Amino acid sequence: MRSRTVIVLLKELRDALRDRRTALMVLFASILTGPLTLVLMGQYLSGLEEKASTLKVRIVGQEFAPPLVNFLQRADVDIEKAPADYEARIKDGTLDAVIVVRPDFHERFLAGDAAAVELVYDDSRTESQGAIRQAERLLRAFNRETGTLRLIARGVSPNLIEAVKVEHSNTATPRQKGAVLLVLIPLFAILSPILGGMTLAIDTTAGERERGSLEPLLANPVPAREIVLGKWLAAWTSASLVATLTLAGFVVAASFFAGKKLASLMQFGWPEFGLFIAFVLPLAAATAGILMLIATYGRTYREAQTYTSYFVSLVSFVPMVAIFTGLKDAFWQSVIPVLGQQMVLTRVLRGESITFLDWLMPAAVALLIAFTCVAVVSRLMGEERIVFGRS
Amino acid sequence: MRPEMRFRIFAVLALALAGCQPASKPPEPKLPLAACRLPGVETEARCGSLEVWEDRKANAGRRIAVKVAIVPAKLRAKEADPILVFAGGPGQGAVALAPQVMPLFSRLNDARDVVFIDQRGTGGSNPLDCNGDTALQQMFEDSIPARVVADCLRTLDADPRQYTTTPAMADFDEIRAALGYEKWNLWGGSYGTRAALEYVRRYPDRVRTVTLDGMAPATMKLPLSFVADGDAALDRLVAACASDALCESSYPKLRDTIDATRKFLARHPVRADILDPLTGDPETITVTENVFLSGIFRPLYMPELSSLLPFAITAARRGDFNPLLAQNFEFSDEMSENFSLGMHLSVLCAEDVPRITPAELAGLSKSFFGRALVDDFVRACGIWPRGEVASDYYEPVKSNVPALVLSGGIDPATPPRHGALVASWLPNAKHLVAPNLAHGVSLHGCAPRLLERFIRTGSTEGVDGKCLERIPRPLFLMPLGVHPPAAAAR
Numbered sequence: 001m002r003s004r005t006v007i008v009l010l011k012e013l014r015d016a017l018r019d020r021r022t023a024l025m026v027l028f029a030s031i032l033t034g035p036l037t038l039v040l041m042g043q044y045l046s047g048l049e050e051k052a053s054t055l056k057v058r059i060v061g062q063e064f065a066p067p068l069v070n071f072l073q074r075a076d077v078d079i080e081k082a083p084a085d086y087e088a089r090i091k092d093g094t095l096d097a098v099i100v101v102r103p104d105f106h107e108r109f110l111a112g113d114a115a116a117v118e119l120v121y122d123d124s125r126t127e128s129q130g131a132i133r134q135a136e137r138l139l140r141a142f143n144r145e146t147g148t149l150r151l152i153a154r155g156v157s158p159n160l161i162e163a164v165k166v167e168h169s170n171t172a173t174p175r176q177k178g179a180v181l182l183v184l185i186p187l188f189a190i191l192s193p194i195l196g197g198m199t200l201a202i203d204t205t206a207g208e209r210e211r212g213s214l215e216p217l218l219a220n221p222v223p224a225r226e227i228v229l230g231k232w233l234a235a236w237t238s239a240s241l242v243a244t245l246t247l248a249g250f251v252v253a254a255s256f257f258a259g260k261k262l263a264s265l266m267q268f269g270w271p272e273f274g275l276f277i278a279f280v281l282p283l284a285a286a287t288a289g290i291l292m293l294i295a296t297y298g299r300t301y302r303e304a305q306t307y308t309s310y311f312v313s314l315v316s317f318v319p320m321v322a323i324f325t326g327l328k329d330a331f332w333q334s335v336i337p338v339l340g341q342q343m344v345l346t347r348v349l350r351g352e353s354i355t356f357l358d359w360l361m362p363a364a365v366a367l368l369i370a371f372t373c374v375a376v377v378s379r380l381m382g383e384e385r386i387v388f389g390r391s
Numbered sequence: 392m393r394p395e396m397r398f399r400i401f402a403v404l405a406l407a408l409a410g411c412q413p414a415s416k417p418p419e420p421k422l423p424l425a426a427c428r429l430p431g432v433e434t435e436a437r438c439g440s441l442e443v444w445e446d447r448k449a450n451a452g453r454r455i456a457v458k459v460a461i462v463p464a465k466l467r468a469k470e471a472d473p474i475l476v477f478a479g480g481p482g483q484g485a486v487a488l489a490p491q492v493m494p495l496f497s498r499l500n501d502a503r504d505v506v507f508i509d510q511r512g513t514g515g516s517n518p519l520d521c522n523g524d525t526a527l528q529q530m531f532e533d534s535i536p537a538r539v540v541a542d543c544l545r546t547l548d549a550d551p552r553q554y555t556t557t558p559a560m561a562d563f564d565e566i567r568a569a570l571g572y573e574k575w576n577l578w579g580g581s582y583g584t585r586a587a588l589e590y591v592r593r594y595p596d597r598v599r600t601v602t603l604d605g606m607a608p609a610t611m612k613l614p615l616s617f618v619a620d621g622d623a624a625l626d627r628l629v630a631a632c633a634s635d636a637l638c639e640s641s642y643p644k645l646r647d648t649i650d651a652t653r654k655f656l657a658r659h660p661v662r663a664d665i666l667d668p669l670t671g672d673p674e675t676i677t678v679t680e681n682v683f684l685s686g687i688f689r690p691l692y693m694p695e696l697s698s699l700l701p702f703a704i705t706a707a708r709r710g711d712f713n714p715l716l717a718q719n720f721e722f723s724d725e726m727s728e729n730f731s732l733g734m735h736l737s738v739l740c741a742e743d744v745p746r747i748t749p750a751e752l753a754g755l756s757k758s759f760f761g762r763a764l765v766d767d768f769v770r771a772c773g774i775w776p777r778g779e780v781a782s783d784y785y786e787p788v789k790s791n792v793p794a795l796v797l798s799g800g801i802d803p804a805t806p807p808r809h810g811a812l813v814a815s816w817l818p819n820a821k822h823l824v825a826p827n828l829a830h831g832v833s834l835h836g837c838a839p840r841l842l843e844r845f846i847r848t849g850s851t852e853g854v855d856g857k858c859l860e861r862i863p864r865p866l867f868l869m870p871l872g873v874h875p876p877a878a879a880a881r
Binding site for chain 2: 066067070071073074075076106107110111112145149150151152153154155156157158159160167168169170171173267
């Protein structure tokens with residue numbers, strides 16, 4: 001029996017590879033996913049960091065505010081003269097925030113009256129938020145320094161205006177902070193085996209049916225379940241291969257960041273890779289089985305593709321729910337396929353320790369689903385309406 | 392599927408999972424560390440302590456615990472050489488400085504541990520604390536009353552002679568070995584530069600880079616050097632005020648005001664009514680010439696604070712000592728919480744004060760600050776036991792280690808002349824001067840970026856100090872209600 005299953009498995013894999021172009025496309029796509037994702041993300045993050053680390057303010061009327069300019073120069077702030085049409089520039093998004101100093105600033109400052117400055121911005125633009133906050137922070141710091149010195153000059157301790165001194169104790173490790181950014185990796189880990197197994201799952205069921213080759217295949221004196229098992233193994237193999245390549249791509253991409261400023265956030269190495277694979281391979285077994293089951297109902301390749309695309313949407317929805325509802329880890333999640341993997345893979349990224357039991361439950365559920373699907377498909381393959389039904 | 396196949400798949404997966412567990416744990420360090428929190432530091436640290444002989448020559452007698460705290464690197468693949476922080480004073484504990492120093496190393500901390508060691512006699516390492524009363528008078532005066540020193544000596548469970556720089560550096564290197572570091576990057580501020588340089592002398596192979604911020608070499612003879620350097624800093628302040636139109640018109644002839652106040656107080660110490668800066672309670676203090684001089688000297692350490700000096704001096708001339716008091720109150724408040732006077736005396740009374748010659752003391756009368764900053768120490772060191780100093784302690788430290796020397800041009804304690812001297816000993820040193828900064832450069836302006844580059848590359852190449860020259864002096868505080876000069880109001 002096994003040899004016949006293996007024959008089917010090898011035949012299906014060979015068939016899949018025969019379509020070189022598709023095979024190569026899948027290969028490249030899965031290898032490139034990681035680097036592309038992380039490089040784009042890295043670019044975005046270093047852009048944020050760049051903005052945060054180089055302090056820059058744009059001022060109109062800096063000649064009216066020598067004390068403020070002096071403070072900014074001491075704080076290593078790059079002061080730029082804002083153009084006269086700053087308001088229009090802010091509206092069209094080429095300027096983020098501008099501090100406007102009025103001509104009576106110095107006079108009022110020296111008199112001890114609150115000297116008004118205007119902070120002009122458009123807060124509907126997310127990319128402006130950093131600049132707005134930065135300008136506000138600097139103005140507050142200037143206020144604070146001036147106020148402190150004025151109090152001391154009056155013989156008053158500045159402690160009086162700082163009733164609470166906040167000391168931050170952050171319990172998040174850098175890896176945990178990074179895990180928030182790497183949230184895409186579990187998503188890819190879950191979706192890549194589905195995309196990798198889809199072609200084979202459809203081609204070996206609905207495809208054969210459409211081509212009319214399913215009927216002679218099943219006419220062989222071989223039990224349907226052995227044939228189905230072979231086809232499923234082929235789909236699983238392909239799914240696992242694509243998932244492995246995709247995740248390996250992430251490891252390689254993360255290593256590009258070694259030594260860079262973002263390195264502390266991009267901690268996805270071979271140990272994480274191993275754990276991911278351990279969770280993804282059983283899941284791939286389940287998704288390959290489900291895809292086959294769905295595709296079996298398709299009369300044509302295209303029809304099956306439509307059905308399976310619903311499944312892909314459904315699966316990709318689950319991690320989104322987990323991310324946006326802020327689910328806390330709980331045991332019940334481990335029995336729900338996809339959600340269980342999503343939760344535990346996030347824990348892997350956070351650097352938490354994973355026990356064998358953490359693995360066992362989702363894996364058992366996934367393998368159970370896989371076997372059920374294989375069994376059901378085998379039964380369906382024995383039904384006339386599936387094998388012959390064309391309408 | 393057959394059971395055996397199922398099993399095989401299962402086994403393969405289980406193996407994959409098992410293969411991800413770390414194969415072997417790293418060897419346990421000789422200095423056990425436990426997770427701890429350093430107040431004001433956002434991330435978790437690791438703390439421990441190493442027991443050493445108080446008397447390192449005898450290797451017998453009292454054992455003291457030297458406290459260590461490490462803020463671990465954020466990366467798993469971290470650099471082997473951490474950053475070691477040397478605190479100032481002498482007498483400051485390094486661990487308690489962490490919240491102030493960590494922002495400086497926030498980037499470098501990605502790949503490097505930052506290590507804080509409370510030098511023996513400070514912080515959590517058998518601190519030689521002398522809890523004198525902190526009456527306002529004390530806060531105002533830079534005085535070390537003989538009674539406090541004598542009381543302190545009686546109560547300490549320590550041999551004060553063992554708390555000089557060189558044995559403390561031996562502690563440091565023992566800790567380095569126990570923590571398993573091959574080399575480290577030293578960063579020292581103020582007295583910490585002297586300690587770091589002594590470490591370079593004794594353990595040159597253990598140093599990757601050294602950053603010396605506000606150089607206080609062993610040869611400088613504290614507090615004698617304060618006098619000349621303080622004079623220069625005050626001269627610069629007076630000149631800066633004179634060249635600023637607003638300051639010049641608000642505080643005309645500042646130099647004359649200072650001299651007149653001083654002369655007046657020398658003849659008639661004043662019983663001044665003041666209000667406690669914190670509680671507002673009325674008090675009376677005696678303002679002598681020395682109180683006035685040290686009251687001017689201390690704010691010079693921080694340019695922001697010294698921007699108040701023309702205002703405070705002018706008020707003092709009128710008999711209102713509140714502004715001057717509040718300035719010094721600010722300063723003492725920051726200093727006193729993490730300061731061990733006994734350790735301070737152990738270092739100065741062994742390494743500096745004995746080298747001051749009678750001729751030098753006599754010559755002080757010609758300078759502005761004069762003996763006001765010195766006499767207290769000479770008196771205290773008459774009581775404090777004097778430790779031994781190694782015979783080569785005052786020799787120039789020769790080393791090829793990459794060194795970044797930072798100096799503030801208006802520093803009353805460690806101005807550029809000291810940095811320049813030490814830089815001339817070290818062929819791979821670069822000396823950067825921030826003309827308008829005082830005591831402590833590293834945290835100001837672009838200095839953190841320069842430091843990051845220096846430590847990351849391990850070389851002073853490309854470390855350009857021009858941006859430090861662009862940092863201006865803070866504008867002087869004006870009495871409220873003055874009018875801006877016409878040019879600015881245009």
